[in-house]
Amino acid sequence: MQIKGNTFVVTGGASGLGEQAVRDLVAQGANVIIMDINHARAELLIKELGSQVYSHGITDTTSESLVNEALDGGIANFPGSALVGAILCGGILSPKKDQEGYGPDGKLTSYSQFKHIVTVNLFGTYNVAQQVSQRMLNNEEMGADKERGVIITVSSICGLDGIIVAYGTSKAAIAGLTLPLARELADHGIRVMNIAPGPFNTPILKTTDIVAPHCLFPRRNGESSEFSKLVLNIIDTPMLNGSIIRLDGALRT
Template sequence: MKIEGNLFVVTGGAGGIGKEVVRTIVAQKGHAVIFDLNAAFGKTVSEELGEKNAFFPGSVDCTDEAQVENALEVSLKYFEGVPLAGTIVCHGVLFPPPSLTGYGPTGMLTGYKQFEFYVKVNLLGCYLVAQKVAEKLIKNDPFNEDNERGIIITTTSISALDGTMVGYGTAKSGVAGLTLPLAKELAPHGIRVMSIAPGPFDTPILDPFPGGSPPCPFPKRIGKPHEFADLCVSIINNAMLNGSVIRLDGAFRFNDYVDNN
């Protein structure tokens, strides 16, 4: 499947890796819809790239079914005649808001409300967007001889695969675990599902991380957003990539980091 001439919904598209995905889609002559809570940032990205290329339908809470449905309908009407080809789900939270406290002697153990917050945003929000987009994709005419009708790319984390961070890691484990079952469910309809598990990337999500993130073994740095976006392009272009999770981490392992700190 190709990007040029097609439409993709990008969640978290107003910042971090999501913003870079939006820019890359536009650079590839595709069109992007930005789903993001941050109205100011969403408008800025849309204005920078041109509304005819990157449309921001207004603030969208990806955990709210009505908001997601409405934003999708508004966006499809705006891009009438442009085929919806898929979604790249990039939104997520690494740290809970200060109002949600933990428990234990120092308050650093994961409290139920914190756990609930991670699951709602990182797992349920991911599935909500994926399902609502899939509902549209199954109605597509096939894009190619493989009868491909679209693609869903989600973002999990190496934290999920390395077994760290109770709330965040468990929610992202759900995203990773969703990949193959959803790919099998949607396979008869010609829709692929892939997930990317990034290591530390140079985005604002790492700003509150205590002491910053150490570099990867090689290359000896953290990831750059365009490297995530480039992988999305490769996944979209390669029809045999389906039902799998790809680590994008420069050989970084959370357990090595924990053992050395």
């Protein structure tokens, strides 16, 4: 899949893993549509990186109408550039502060907490994936393999290894979406891949009091640049489809 001159959507693109993906896609000559609720931070990236980056405004990925507006706005902003990819990094780790847990000291996960995190992480991911796919169906076939696009979702080893009830369940569901969605879109030349990161040095770690263990080797947290390198490799490699890649330095939680 060619990067240069084409358009990619990055959810959660204003910070963390998503921000680095934006930076590296722009460096490769791509146009990028950022979807993020942190519009102020997205605007700073636009000022820094220039006209190859677009943000429609505050975009809640669980809203069909807001995602539709952001996609239409981004496509119009990059005329002649095909929308060929989506890197879906947006998500939350912890519930809202005003949502109470239950049990001793309120430490157990309540229904409202569970529902909120699953809605943002799982439904938000699928909402964008579906609306991007709908537009990719109209792309001209590209290359010898007649590709039309690629969707890269982000889960977590927390989902694969079964920790943190709401977050882990939402991420397990995103990982579980990979092969069924790849099968559904295969006849249309659209690939679907999933990256399951371990602990990375991103702002999301600062939103919780959970202390993440270091990876086995390298004995450290991951860096956003390592995630982004994998994203670029997935985009560039047509045989990568329908699979989950752990990016965790052999850590098992």
